[in-house]
Amino acid sequence: MHTTPLDDRLRERLLLSRAAPGDRLMLADATLLAALDGSRALTPKERTALQQSPLTMRRFRQLALDRRAAGVKGSVTTAAPVPHHGRPGLVAANDASWHGSAGMLRAAASSGELDMLSTDDQFWALHFLPEGDGWQVVLKLAGEAPFAARLLRERTMLRVVDGGGAIVLQGRLDADGECEQPWPFATAPAPHFHMYGARFAVEPVAP
Template sequence: MKEHDMHSTPLAPLDKRLRERLLLSRAVPGDRLMLADATLRAALDGSRALTPNERAALQQSPLTLRRFRQLALERRPQVHDEAGATTVQRHGQPGSAANDASWHGSTGMLRAAATDVALETLSTDDNFWTLHFLPGQSGGDGWQVVLKVSAEAPFAARLLREQTMLRVVDGGGAIVLQGRLDADGECEKPWPFATAPAPHFHLYGARFAVEPVAP
């Protein structure tokens, strides 16, 4: 089907969801966050439209698309049902429970300036994931990195049950850790870089992301 036909032919809701899932889950070698949160938020609130180059970067980067989707979800108004449970009102759809187990990735940022103090933890913006950095016994070499999911994360049980393959990538798209969660909701791997965690993240925009690995 030609690209013109894809945009001009109405899609059923299921087709739209499938296309969105395919776009968000596809893997692009070297993918990284291409646009800053300020740029994405400006596009969402209408204060500044994306330029053609920015739109192209967004469409070609699944990681940036996932961040854009997360920011869009955060902007949706919250409502409360009769029992007092918080729900998110989706456009054209009934409110969906805030503990919806759907998850396509989380992002975070090292906000402290680079210092000589060893980095101990990093958390994603949604507080669902924490990275713990454990120095080797010598105090410098042999770092270990541990990914831990919060017990409060609505999708945690599903990831544990399905043994979903996960990865952590830095702002340049390099893989920091890849594996599956154990029964404690953790995944531990050797730190793969010669540079210690804090200066390494600062080299790549101080950003990182936790995401499911596409089958």
């Protein structure tokens, strides 16, 4: 049977969006990256774990997309990219010309209440404070970030997005380098991020 690109996209979306009770990241990034660059094939047990865990599948797909965006030879391509904010410059921020920072919810944070997430470059932290029936989200900029003075001086509009591109928080930093708003989703923070590849990003809002 021949399939069309639309068939492939629909099949992919169904696979990535399905839910599995108690799902968590089953394979480490190092294992998934080794499979992507061809340095080590997944074992039968690892392939089974990947196929049975939608969260791990989404993480594997995100790593493939990141490799493709970075122009890595031999990167795996997939049928249709899901909207995400893994633009160049989001992986690490190391100078005053910051364009964004990315982070992810680690497997260890998947149990219990989520109280904090940090970006991979450690320049941003997201705090989740229980408030009534929901949560207050606080974005905190590290004072040692090389671009901190510029963002505070220019009062740059910022937003935090999840792996699906939905806005978690948007606003400007106060004098203490913080911005806070109520958590905008009905689902609690940890399961919400898990539904969207366990990824998030902090980025400037274009004027």
